[in-house]
Amino acid sequence: MILKWKAEYAIGVKNIDDQHKHIFEIANSAYDLLKNDTCTDKYSRIVQVIDDLRQYARYHFQWEEDFMFKIQCADLEAQKLEHEAFNRKIDGFNLVDIDQSQDQIIEGLLFFVLGWIVDHILGRDKFIMAE
Numbered sequence: 001m002i003l004k005w006k007a008e009y010a011i012g013v014k015n016i017d018d019q020h021k022h023i024f025e026i027a028n029s030a031y032d033l034l035k036n037d038t039c040t041d042k043y044s045r046i047v048q049v050i051d052d053l054r055q056y057a058r059y060h061f062q063w064e065e066d067f068m069f070k071i072q073c074a075d076l077e078a079q080k081l082e083h084e085a086f087n088r089k090i091d092g093f094n095l096v097d098i099d100q101s102q103d104q105i106i107e108g109l110l111f112f113v114l115g116w117i118v119d120h121i122l123g124r125d126k127f128i129m130a131e
Contacts, residue, residue, distance in 0.1 A: 001028050001031065001032070002027065002031040002110070002114070003024045003027055003028055003031075003114070003117070004024075005020075005021050005024055009121070009122055009126075011125050012127045012129060013129060015065065016060075016062065016063070016067065016125070016129070017065075018062055019056075019059075019060040019063065019064075020060075020117075020121050020125075022056060022060075023053075023057070023060065023113070023117065023121070024117070026049065026052050026053050026056060026109065026113075027113045027114065028050055028111050028119070029052075030046075030049045030053075030109055030113070031110060032104070033045050033049065033106055034103060034106040034107065034110065035048065041105070042102045042103075043098060043099050043101075043102060044096050046102060046105060046106060046109075047095065047098065049086055049106075049109070050090060050093050050098075050109065053090055053109075053113070054087070054090045054091065057083075057086060057087065057090065058087065061083040061086075061087070063081065064079070064083075064125075065080060066074065068128070073128060075124075075128050079128065081123070082120060084125065086116060086120075089112060093105070095108070112130040123130060
């Protein structure tokens with residue numbers, strides 16, 4: 001496990017906090033896969049982690065944007081742009097690259113998701129919801 005949820009990560013909106021916890025779980029599944037030395041071909045599992053992240057992020061982003069719209073958050077448009085950039089990055093994973101460089105792809109995915117968690121979830125989301 002690379003990420004452990006802590007109370008200080010909470011932004012104070014239960015549904016969003018629960019959704020962020022699930023993103024932590026997906027990142028941890030990628031980390032567990034990276035550290036799994038008994039699995040020689042991780043391709044299908046990597047594709048599954050990316051697909052899980054893609055689907056869950058889209059669900060989460062829509063929920064978060066709808067919530068921000070309801071509370072008339074001034075930063076909604078900027079938030080949408082960041083969500084779109086996340087989606088483009090996840091959609092940009094090439095299946096051929098995954099097959100040829102499995103551990104490097106997982107490391108890159110983890111680096112991206114960890115950066116997103118620190119910059120966006122623990123930074124931007126927490127700041128926006130505190131306003």
